[in-house]
Amino acid sequence: MADIELRSYVYLDSLQPQHAAFLGTVAKGFLPVGVQASLFIEIAPGIAINHLTDVAVKATRVTPGMQIVERLYGLLEIHHDDQAEVRRAGDTILREIGATEGSRLKPEILSSQVIRHLDDRQTQLINRVRHGHMIVAGQSLYTLEVQPAANAALAANEAEKAARIKVLEIVSFGSLGRVYLAGEDRDIDVAWPAAENAVKNLSGRPHGHK
Amino acid sequence: MADLRSFVFLDSLQPQLAAFLGTVAKGFLPIAGEASLIVEISPGIEINRVTDIAVKATDVRPGMQVVERLYGMLEIHSPSQADVRQAGVAILEALGLKEADRIKPKVLSSQVIKHVDDLQVQLINRNRQGMMLIARESLFIMEVEPAGYAAFAANEAEKASEINVIDVRMTGAFGRVYLGGEQRDIDVASVAATKAIESLTGREAKSSRKD
Numbered sequence: 001m002a003d004i005e006l007r008s009y010v011y012l013d014s015l016q017p018q019h020a021a022f023l024g025t026v027a028k029g030f031l032p033v034g035v036q037a038s039l040f041i042e043i044a045p046g047i048a049i050n051h052l053t054d055v056a057v058k059a060t061r062v063t064p065g066m067q068i069v070e071r072l073y074g075l076l077e078i079h080h081d082d083q084a085e086v087r088r089a090g091d092t093i094l095r096e097i098g099a100t101e102g103s104r105l106k107p108e109i110l111s112s113q114v115i116r117h118l119d120d121r122q123t124q125l126i127n128r129v130r131h132g133h134m135i136v137a138g139q140s141l142y143t144l145e146v147q148p149a150a151n152a153a154l155a156a157n158e159a160e161k162a163a164r165i166k167v168l169e170i171v172s173f174g175s176l177g178r179v180y181l182a183g184e185d186r187d188i189d190v191a192w193p194a195a196e197n198a199v200k201n202l203s204g205r206p207h208g209h210k
Numbered sequence: 211m212a213d214l215r216s217f218v219f220l221d222s223l224q225p226q227l228a229a230f231l232g233t234v235a236k237g238f239l240p241i242a243g244e245a246s247l248i249v250e251i252s253p254g255i256e257i258n259r260v261t262d263i264a265v266k267a268t269d270v271r272p273g274m275q276v277v278e279r280l281y282g283m284l285e286i287h288s289p290s291q292a293d294v295r296q297a298g299v300a301i302l303e304a305l306g307l308k309e310a311d312r313i314k315p316k317v318l319s320s321q322v323i324k325h326v327d328d329l330q331v332q333l334i335n336r337n338r339q340g341m342m343l344i345a346r347e348s349l350f351i352m353e354v355e356p357a358g359y360a361a362f363a364a365n366e367a368e369k370a371s372e373i374n375v376i377d378v379r380m381t382g383a384f385g386r387v388y389l390g391g392e393q394r395d396i397d398v399a400s401v402a403a404t405k406a407i408e409s410l411t412g413r414e415a416k417s418s419r420k421d
Contacts, residue, residue, distance in 0.1 A: 017344045017345055020328070021335050021342040021343065022335075024332035024335045025335045025336055025342065033332065033345065034345050120243075121239075121241060123229060124228075124241065127230075127233045128232065128233055132342055133374075134226060134229040134233065135229065136226055136228075136229050137225055137228075
């Protein structure tokens with residue numbers, strides 16, 4: 001299984017309450033709860049994710065929340081009360097594809113912006129497409145785009161640890177990951193550096209290198 | 211002749227209820243601070259005529275027009291309270307009804323679940339369309355009949371306290387309001403929601419609840 005490319009290997013030590021609630025909304029599999037450890041693995045080709053889920057659930061007691069095969073890539077989210085169990089599932093998967101944690105792609109931020117004091121009319125467009133909290137008029141909105149996509153989960157989780165924001169949307173699969181956060185200016189201004197730093201500090205191979 | 215079930219005027223849509231309507235409404239989206247009117251009648255299909263009257267009489271915009279099993283519901287809104295009130299008058303006139311012909315709303319159930327468990331919040335989160343319910347928050351659930359009044363209860367609760375509007379079901383046999391938040395805020399919200407419902411007048415009607 002050496003021809004599987006590891007794109008994301010994102011370990012979350014403790015799912016934050018809103019992030020857990022968000023996954024509880026969008027996940028089609030077993031639902032996580034707050035403070036569980038979680039691992040997001042993203043690979044190419046997408047369909048190979050079926051094999052990695054097989055390896056993870058047979059080797060350990062982790063429960064899968066999401067397994068998504070999209071156009072190009074495959075995403076697997078697994079979680080468990082024990083950090084050790086999740087780490088062990090991750091090691092098993094890495095061994096299976098002949099990779100190490102460091103062979104993931106180094107996340108790259110494509111855009112990161114704050115829109116302050118959102119207009120009533122714009123909030124309504126956002127509210128129609130989000131799955132998490134609603135944004136209300138007058139709040140500020142932070143959006144982040146990152147690749148590979150699964151790193152969006154890390155950015156959102158670390159932002160929620162740092163600041164009192166509302167998690168509107170996290171897209172953790174596809175060609176770009178996206179995070180939408182809302183809140184008061186003072187909270188958004190703490191959240192966005194936390195989100196950026198979380199992904200910037202992650203090691204990995206540069207884009208374009210196999 | 212149409213039977214008037216709900217007829218309730220919201221003087222100022224609160225930010226979260228406006229955001230919620232922005233999520234669920236299939237029509238023109240309201241914004242916070244606008245006035246809104248919710249009309250519910252039976253038979254349901256008659257609501258098409260009600261919408262026709264409202265949009266031709268005044269400058270209001272329709273957010274929702276729902277024909278369900280038995281009843282029909284219309285939500286209209288405008289930045290001008292006068293326009294919304296005038297649309298209400300035109301609707302009643304055309305139907306040959308008075309505001310007092312609406313059904314006096316009844317709270318069928320009202321409960322607070324304190325400190326909701328991690329596992330239970332996930333079930334709630336899969337079904338709601340508003341804010342998420344976060345583990346260990348408290349949850350207020352109210353059932354009201356007729357359904358249209360659920361919007362009024364939610365709006366008044368949001369005026370009174372810092373809660374999260376999780377879900378508001380304002381069509382069908384019963385209306386349901388789900389609010390989440392800290393216990394202190396839920397305690398204030400539950401009183402406000404109940405008072406709002408009890409404050410409305412109308413004719414007495416037999417409940418369709420079977421239990």
